[in-house]
Amino acid sequence: MQNFSYDRLYKFTHDTLLKMxxxxxxxxxxxxxLLSADxxxxxSHGVARLSGYVRLWEKGRINTSPxxxxxxxxxxxxxxxxxxxxxxxxxxxxxxxxxEKASKAGTGWVSVKNSNHYGIAGYHAMIALDxxxxxxSLTNASPLVSPTFSKERLLGTNPISVAIPAKEEPAxxxxxxxxxxxxxxxxILQRKNQDAPWGWIQDKEGNPTTSANGVKEGxxxxxxxxxxxxxxxxxYALGAVVDIFSAVLSGANYGPWVPPFVAFLEPDxxxxxxxxxxxxxxxxxxxxxxxxxxxxxxxxWIKRFRSAKPTEGNExxxxxxxxxxxxxxxxRVEGIPLLEPVVKDLMALGEKFGVSx
Amino acid sequence: MQNFSYDRLYKFTHDTLLKMxxxxxxxxxxxxxLLSADxxxxxSHGVARLSGYVRLWEKGRINTSPxxxxxxxxxxxxxxxxxxxxxxxxxxxxxxxxxEKASKAGTGWVSVKNSNHYGIAGYHAMIALDxxxxxxSLTNASPLVSPTFSKERLLGTNPISVAIPAKEEPAxxxxxxxxxxxxxxxxILQRKNQDAPWGWIQDKEGNPTTSANGVKEGxxxxxxxxxxxxxxxxxYALGAVVDIFSAVLSGANYGPWVPPFVAFLEPDxxxxxxxxxxxxxxxxxxxxxxxxxxxxxxxxWIKRFRSAKPTEGNExxxxxxxxxxxxxxxxRVEGIPLLEPVVKDLMALGEKFGVSx
Numbered sequence: 001m002q003n004f005s006y007d008r009l010y011k012f013t014h015d016t017l018l019k020m021x022x023x024x025x026x027x028x029x030x031x032x033x034l035l036s037a038d039x040x041x042x043x044s045h046g047v048a049r050l051s052g053y054v055r056l057w058e059k060g061r062i063n064t065s066p067x068x069x070x071x072x073x074x075x076x077x078x079x080x081x082x083x084x085x086x087x088x089x090x091x092x093x094x095x096x097x098x099x100e101k102a103s104k105a106g107t108g109w110v111s112v113k114n115s116n117h118y119g120i121a122g123y124h125a126m127i128a129l130d131x132x133x134x135x136x137s138l139t140n141a142s143p144l145v146s147p148t149f150s151k152e153r154l155l156g157t158n159p160i161s162v163a164i165p166a167k168e169e170p171a172x173x174x175x176x177x178x179x180x181x182x183x184x185x186x187x188i189l190q191r192k193n194q195d196a197p198w199g200w201i202q203d204k205e206g207n208p209t210t211s212a213n214g215v216k217e218g219x220x221x222x223x224x225x226x227x228x229x230x231x232x233x234x235x236y237a238l239g240a241v242v243d244i245f246s247a248v249l250s251g252a253n254y255g256p257w258v259p260p261f262v263a264f265l266e267p268d269x270x271x272x273x274x275x276x277x278x279x280x281x282x283x284x285x286x287x288x289x290x291x292x293x294x295x296x297x298x299x300x301w302i303k304r305f306r307s308a309k310p311t312e313g314n315e316x317x318x319x320x321x322x323x324x325x326x327x328x329x330x331x332r333v334e335g336i337p338l339l340e341p342v343v344k345d346l347m348a349l350g351e352k353f354g355v356s357x
Numbered sequence: 358m359q360n361f362s363y364d365r366l367y368k369f370t371h372d373t374l375l376k377m378x379x380x381x382x383x384x385x386x387x388x389x390x391l392l393s394a395d396x397x398x399x400x401s402h403g404v405a406r407l408s409g410y411v412r413l414w415e416k417g418r419i420n421t422s423p424x425x426x427x428x429x430x431x432x433x434x435x436x437x438x439x440x441x442x443x444x445x446x447x448x449x450x451x452x453x454x455x456x457e458k459a460s461k462a463g464t465g466w467v468s469v470k471n472s473n474h475y476g477i478a479g480y481h482a483m484i485a486l487d488x489x490x491x492x493x494s495l496t497n498a499s500p501l502v503s504p505t506f507s508k509e510r511l512l513g514t515n516p517i518s519v520a521i522p523a524k525e526e527p528a529x530x531x532x533x534x535x536x537x538x539x540x541x542x543x544x545i546l547q548r549k550n551q552d553a554p555w556g557w558i559q560d561k562e563g564n565p566t567t568s569a570n571g572v573k574e575g576x577x578x579x580x581x582x583x584x585x586x587x588x589x590x591x592x593y594a595l596g597a598v599v600d601i602f603s604a605v606l607s608g609a610n611y612g613p614w615v616p617p618f619v620a621f622l623e624p625d626x627x628x629x630x631x632x633x634x635x636x637x638x639x640x641x642x643x644x645x646x647x648x649x650x651x652x653x654x655x656x657x658w659i660k661r662f663r664s665a666k667p668t669e670g671n672e673x674x675x676x677x678x679x680x681x682x683x684x685x686x687x688x689r690v691e692g693i694p695l696l697e698p699v700v701k702d703l704m705a706l707g708e709k710f711g712v713s714x
Contacts, residue, residue, distance in 0.1 A: 074463030106431030
């Protein structure tokens with residue numbers, strides 16, 4: 001494990017994106033979005049993924065000079081065509097369309113097609129906070145999840161993020177995969193050669209398993225809830241709603257047709273839409289009640305929950321977004337720890353592009 | 358167990374609501390909404406709850422001749438004041454405001470304060486379907502749920518419903534509490550003297566328990582996920598979002614301040630808002646892409662998921678809404694089965710009001 005400053009990783013990512021053909025603006029946005037994952041502790045979605053994007057680009061599956069545009073709209077909605085661009089830059093564009101719509105109509109809702117992996121959901125939702133708006137960010141993803149009772153993988157980990165502004169308190173920021181556990185957590189267990197808890201995964205026959213390699217070996221992640229008795233049909237329904245809002249509304253690929261993130265797997269030769277899909281929402285707080293009033297009550301909400309009596313062995317009740325915010329404060333100062341294989345991977349990338357880490 | 362025809366229970370409910378002082382229109386709407394729960398198999402939210410509404414009305418906590426109105430609006434949003442009315446009638450009013458907004462602005466979003474329990478979430482979301490819109494329905498509820506790491510109950514079972522139209526296939530209708538299991542399921546186990554699975558409830562000390570009486574005895578229902586390792590922080594975040602959209606946006610009571618449904622418990626003497634809160638959304642499908650195109654792809658989505666290879670011992674993969682729709686078809690023909698204590702309760706109610714069951 002080696003620590004790298006934010007600025008160092010930002011420059012490396014930015015320069016690599018430039019070498020891939022991104023514009024200066026897109027390189028800036030892409031680097032900021034990608035590294036927000038590392039800052040917030042979602043290491044699986046940060047700079048460790050950069051070479052994955054490069055491999056997709058090398059296969060011609062990412063367009064680094066996209067013409068991103070609105071292809072359909074009403075006062076409060078739009079469909080954005082990402083033109084095969086990096087999700088990292090398509091998503092903030094679309095979120096800003098939602099915010100602009102909201103500034104006039106009260107709310108804005110944007111469904112996106114023809115995009116690629118967009119980094120962490122929370123980054124995009126949080127763009128709304130500075131505008132005194134609630135932000136919502138959803139995306140579908142490569143199929144790794146089996147619906148309740150299904151042997152097949154039909155859904156991605158399809159995250160939901162909701163960011164809600166407060167006054168004195170830090171914002172409420174939920175950012176969650178609709179599975180029991182995110183794929184990144186499995187990767188950690190695999191590296192440590194540890195078992196996964198029951199309820200996280202099933203093997204390729206559809207039986208529950210604790211093998212952390214279960215998904216790699218043809219099994220699947222399980223929807224939040226784990227099994228029917230513990231409400232996995234709810235996690236499945238949530239993942240399905242994310243898929244439909246992101247892709248059936250926009251005209252992207254959905255369910256098992258979502259193109260894989262890994263470059264060594266080919267997309268379905270008979271797609272049902274274009275690229276992968278996202279969905280964004282922005283709601284002006286004062287479209288409902290005066291912003292100061294709303295934010296004071298959010299402070300009260302947050303304080304009440306944070307001061308709840310904790311169960312034995314637990315220090316306190318957390319507000320969604322607390323752990324990520326605390327980690328970001330540390331990593332901005334102490335740097336971002338990268339595992340040895342990730343460092344090696346980035347070094348190789350730097351050599352290929354003539355960019356120094 | 359005794360079966361009652363829908364018409365018989367509808368007339369009884371309608372007549373009882375009239376005796377409580379509801380207008381003819383409100384009695385019709387209230388009866389239809391309440392009984393939709395019985396038809397769809399959510400027995401805990403149907404006619405069995407009628408005497409609970411009556412007791413709240415007797416205590417002056419439900420206004421049966423409310424002046425429900427919009428108190429704030431933008432092109433795509435509104436806040437509705439339910440004037441202390443039955444949630445059963447306030448909710449369809451607010452959902453129709455959302456639909457009207459959507460017909461002009463593309464989407465409509467309505468937060469509601471000063472309301473009461475609104476029956477099943479799914480009924481209200483499904484109103485959107487006939488308009489080729491996606492319907493969303495959320496509500497907060499009396500605190501019965503402990504956030505992750507909390508000994509205290511701070512949230513209700515705060516359901517999420519999303520209804521999405523298809524073409525030839527029946528609509529996709531998710532309708533789920535944000536807890537591992539709904540309270541109604543616990544009541545069934547209590548009656549049968551059976552234990553609950555791990556992950557459903559904690560006791561009053563905040564320890565996991567399998568006693569079906571755990572909640573009654575001061576414990577709490579657990580957020581979807583059950584414990585931290587299985588993602589309960591995600592269920593907690595979802596329930597929190599429902600609470601904030603329903604009540605902090607509208608000016609209703611939130612978190613532990615939500616007034617209890619049971620008349621024998623008094624509301625908090627220092628409320629933070631008015632009544633309980635709901636949140637509704639309507640999105641015109643053709644605000645994103647042509648409705649026929651969207652609905653054809655929904656058919657394709659539904660068919661693909663329904664035909665997925667099932668795991669051993671399971672017949673098929675279900676689409677959200679399948680079980681409720683199938684049960685409704687049966688109960689419309691064969692009648693609605695009511696438990697003996699419910700029948701007795703309704704008889705007593707009938708006697709009090711001079712209404713025959």
